[in-house]
Amino acid sequence: MRHHKHLSRLSRRSRLTSTAVAAATVAAALPLALAPGAYADAPGEPATPDLTVSELSGNQLRPGEVRSDSVTLTNNGTVATDGVTFRLRLTRGLAFTAPVDGCTYSTVGDKVRQAVCELDVGIAPGESYTVPVKFRVLKKALMEVVEYGTSRTGEDPGEGYDQANRRLALDTASSADLVATGDEATGKPGARVIVTPSIRNDGPGWIQNNESDDHPALLVNIPKGTKAVEVPENCKPFGIDGPTGPSEPGHPKYVCQEDDYTLEVGEIEAFAIVLKIDKGRRTDTSGVVKATSNYDIDPVYDTNKANNKATLSIDVQ
Known part of the structure; x- marks a missing residue:
């Protein structure tokens, strides 16, 4: 005993x-x-x-x-x-x-x-x-x-x-609020302009997915009539349902995220992209950016979807 x-x-x-x-x-x-x-x-x-x-x-x-x-x-x-x-x-x-x-x-x-x-x-x-x-x-x-x-x-x-x-x-029993912020630029046909969209975490929870590779990211649609000629290394071309390869210019859509896949409360991650306006472009154009995941799956912890999208606006003169 x-x-x-x-x-x-x-x-x-x-x-x-x-x-x-x-x-x-x-x-x-x-x-x-x-x-x-x-x-x-x-x-x-x-x-x-x-x-x-x-x-x-x-x-x-x-x-x-x-x-x-x-x-x-x-x-x-x-x-x-x-x-x-x-x-x-x-x-x-x-x-x-x-x-x-x-x-x-x-x-x-x-x-x-x-x-x-x-x-x-x-x-x-x-x-x-x-x-x-x-x-x-x-x-x-x-x-x-x-x-x-x-x-x-x-x-x-x-x-x-x-x-x-x-x-x-x-x-x-908490959440985190992903927020997308767009940008605007003005340029003549054939000119290069810089836009800097961003993703922000308004909390209250910090974000790091420890159980999956589905991490917070910013999905960027390049405005029609422009071409991405310079993109950050942490912006990768986006295919049907995820990144398709390393960063390179010339793609219509990118998914951007920081290397540590982490967003603290209040943290902002911005991505500067150089666009070239087509020489034949005569009207303004725009593209949508979206706060999402690197597979464009809406995170379940983000219960406020109203601020997940923003616009990249190009004023063509």
Whole structure:
């Protein structure tokens, strides 16, 4: 029979931040026989721990709330852990609560917040250790990701995901408003003019699609009677349902987006395009620009479609 006891306080090294680890419960030692689910190491191989981490429950969040949950570390191996390194990563719409001794905080990758916490705990074969996980949901939260866990041996988890190092995509009850802005220019037949359409995020959520390559973009229709003779590198020709190749002049339609595929709240991405007015053009002309995705699929988070389109106007003199 297993006997559980509650640890009233953590050791100096295991006092984890309220964002990752702040209290724990540990199952008492089992008999010498392997616990259910454990395995024996292959002959000649060194005995090792084999940790698994349970999954966080639920994936729905509301901006402004504090998420309090926990995960359980279970040792299915044949020897106890010599401490555990537990790591928690949050995308930029989430944030840690007050820091606590025992964790090191940093920012990695694309502004991802990270806490690495050292647990001075030996989890024996068959035992479990419960780790609270806590973080704040910021006002700008929209499409977020939480990465949490350790390695199978309890050491640094490194990169990649398995049963010990997990990833959870989160949805929030929020939205983001994509806005297209056009431009106008004046020129004579045969002249070159510059137009600078743009896309803007009016929030309240920041935009980075972590689960798909369908990213925010500006679709630009070149006004009839003009030709795009210079286009930015991040404006690619658009075919029937997506980009068709690298940037080059001469196409009737382009899809433009920044390389990081990200739009913070209030951020504006503008794209300067040089147009040449046809020599035989005698009347004004225009083209439509649209805030959409790089596949021209209206994003579900953009609930205000009224400002998604604007006009490129060319006044031919």
